[in-house]
Amino acid sequence: MEAFATFLLNFVYVSAILALVALGLAMVFGLLGVMNMAHGEFVMLGAYSAYVVQTAQISFFWAIPLAIFVSAIFGFLIEWSVIRHLYNRAFDTLLATWGLAILIRKGVEVVFTRDYKSVNQVVPGTVELFGVNYPAYRLILISIIICIFVVLLLWYQRSKVGLRVRAMVQNPGLAAAIGIDIAILSRVTFVIGVSTAGLAGALLAPLVRVEPYIGLDYLLSSFFILVVGGLGSIEGLLIGSTIIGGTDAVISTIFDKTAGYMSVLIISILFLWLRPDGIFYRR
Amino acid sequence: MTEKVLEVDNVSGGYGDLKVVKEISLDVYEGSANGVTGRNGVGKTTFLKLICGALPLLGGHVRLYGRIINRLPSHSLFQLGISYAPQESIVFDGLTVQENLTLHYSSSNLDRYTYVFKKFPRLKDRLQQKAGTLSGGEKKLLSFSRAVSEPTNLVILDEPTEGVQSDNIILMAQVINEEKVKGRSFLIVDQNITFLEAFSDRVHLFDHGEQTYHTDGPNFRNDIEKRILI
Numbered sequence: 001m002e003a004f005a006t007f008l009l010n011f012v013y014v015s016a017i018l019a020l021v022a023l024g025l026a027m028v029f030g031l032l033g034v035m036n037m038a039h040g041e042f043v044m045l046g047a048y049s050a051y052v053v054q055t056a057q058i059s060f061f062w063a064i065p066l067a068i069f070v071s072a073i074f075g076f077l078i079e080w081s082v083i084r085h086l087y088n089r090a091f092d093t094l095l096a097t098w099g100l101a102i103l104i105r106k107g108v109e110v111v112f113t114r115d116y117k118s119v120n121q122v123v124p125g126t127v128e129l130f131g132v133n134y135p136a137y138r139l140i141l142i143s144i145i146i147c148i149f150v151v152l153l154l155w156y157q158r159s160k161v162g163l164r165v166r167a168m169v170q171n172p173g174l175a176a177a178i179g180i181d182i183a184i185l186s187r188v189t190f191v192i193g194v195s196t197a198g199l200a201g202a203l204l205a206p207l208v209r210v211e212p213y214i215g216l217d218y219l220l221s222s223f224f225i226l227v228v229g230g231l232g233s234i235e236g237l238l239i240g241s242t243i244i245g246g247t248d249a250v251i252s253t254i255f256d257k258t259a260g261y262m263s264v265l266i267i268s269i270l271f272l273w274l275r276p277d278g279i280f281y282r283r
Numbered sequence: 284m285t286e287k288v289l290e291v292d293n294v295s296g297g298y299g300d301l302k303v304v305k306e307i308s309l310d311v312y313e314g315s316a317n318g319v320t321g322r323n324g325v326g327k328t329t330f331l332k333l334i335c336g337a338l339p340l341l342g343g344h345v346r347l348y349g350r351i352i353n354r355l356p357s358h359s360l361f362q363l364g365i366s367y368a369p370q371e372s373i374v375f376d377g378l379t380v381q382e383n384l385t386l387h388y389s390s391s392n393l394d395r396y397t398y399v400f401k402k403f404p405r406l407k408d409r410l411q412q413k414a415g416t417l418s419g420g421e422k423k424l425l426s427f428s429r430a431v432s433e434p435t436n437l438v439i440l441d442e443p444t445e446g447v448q449s450d451n452i453i454l455m456a457q458v459i460n461e462e463k464v465k466g467r468s469f470l471i472v473d474q475n476i477t478f479l480e481a482f483s484d485r486v487h488l489f490d491h492g493e494q495t496y497h498t499d500g501p502n503f504r505n506d507i508e509k510r511i512l513i
Contacts, residue, residue, distance in 0.1 A: 160386070160389070160391075163378070163382055163386045164386055164387075166375075166377060166378065167375045167378060167382075167386055170375050170376060170377050170378075171372050171375055171376075173337055173357075173369065173372065174369065174372060174373070174374070174375065175358075175375075176336075176337075176356070176357040176358045177335060177337070177357060177358075177360075177361065177367040177368075177369065178361055178386075178387040178429070178433075179358050179359075179360075179361025179362055179387050180358055180386075180387060181356075181358045181359075182358065183356070
């Protein structure tokens with residue numbers, strides 16, 4: 001029973017983290033059609049924001065606004081300088097953002113070196129839940145992630161800007177004809193998308209080794225999630241995260257990490273082969 | 284002399300290097316309506332897309348109250364006072380009828396639609412329905428209602444009567460005539476000559492991307508029909 005509760009909590013925890021990491025990519029790729037290969041680098045920038053906050057010896061709480069600020073600024077500059085010229089050219093965005101990803105990694109390497117940095121655990125200790133002692137920070141993380149999803153979902157479904165984004169995605173020509181500035185709206189969507197990646201990086205920083213290359217893993221798992229779940233819906237993102245996270249958790253527990261990663265790869269390949277649009281697909 | 288609202292001056296354009304519209308000129312005056320007609324595939328829709336900034340011009344100018352507008356991004360034309368209801372992909376299928384009518388305003392209330400809802404009560408009944416579930420004719424009514432209720436001086440409509448029931452076509456013509464009295468101008472592409480007759484001050488006939496004939500005054504039916512048959 002206890003083992004099962006631990007497994008269940010781990011499963012929810014891994015899925016929640018994956019969903020948060022993939023959220024920004026799902027927005028940028030699903031809504032704007034931009035293959036953002038620099039997505040993981042925004043997670044990395046978020047993690048370094050947490051490290052900077054720790055170095056400055058101020059409360060970890062400040063890592064969150066700093067990570068959002070840093071990734072929003074980088075996102076704005078990248079959108080303005082490169083991406084806005086490449087909408088509707090998915091393959092070109094892939095090449096361009098891959099180049100930008102290398103640039104960001106090397107830039108961070110220059111400033112912080114390639115050494116591993118560690119961010120201290122902010123909420124140490126465990127909480128008893130369903131008869132097991134579970135790390136408190138993980139539980140806090142799960143609650144924060146649920147809040148982020150609820151807020152973004154409400155924004156997307158209820159707000160005027162969310163409504164206009166949905167209209168733009170469906171029919172950009174008509175949106176422009178009724179006076180909606182598609183260029184600005186795309187920029188806002190891109191910046192919000194990469195900011196969620198930065199936020200994810202800050203929240204994950206205490207749990208991982210912070211180094212310039214951590215983005216690659218997050219980029220890959222985010223793409224796997226979108227391949228399995230399908231583009232353009234929140235259901236797809238959540239289902240994809242649970243399938244990828246769940247498989248990894250189960251196989252890793254039974255065998256080892258390598259087997260877990262291999263099973264994720266096999267699932268992704270099967271989906272690309274047999275069901276390339278994923279489980280949920282808009283249109 | 285009434286004021287010139289829209290001045291289309293030798294406009295050419297099309298898709299890539301393919302010139303679909305060749306050197307067309309026409310003027311739209313305040314409080315008046317211009318009809319454009321012709322067979323399928325003669326460049327009518329392309330012509331409207333060129334004016335509304337949905338396609339780049341290959342030559343000529345478009346002026347709104349004397350100001351050149353053909354280099355402006357299409358969303359800014361709405362702010363300058365042009366409404367446009369395209370021929371295809373005319374509504375946001377995934378949004379409700381109410382969302383379709385209000386997404387470009389800061390408030391979601393429907394006060395500005397009181398008048399068109401009286402004419403087309405069917406729309407009011409379907410406010411919460413997804414626009415994608417409407418019939419083709421109902422979508423056209425939704426698109427028409429959205430465009431004529433906007434706070435603009437010039438309304439450009441592309442085939443507004445396509446698939447619409449004949450009773451509603453008569454009501455659409457009534458709405459246009461009432462809006463004209465308020466000083467608004469219209470540029471309307473349609474193949475229904477009776478519809479154009481009901482409100483047009485001028486009619487232009489297109490063929491092979493060129494303007495082959497145009498007329499002032501209401502008695503154009505014979506002229507146009509003769510020329511379409513040729």
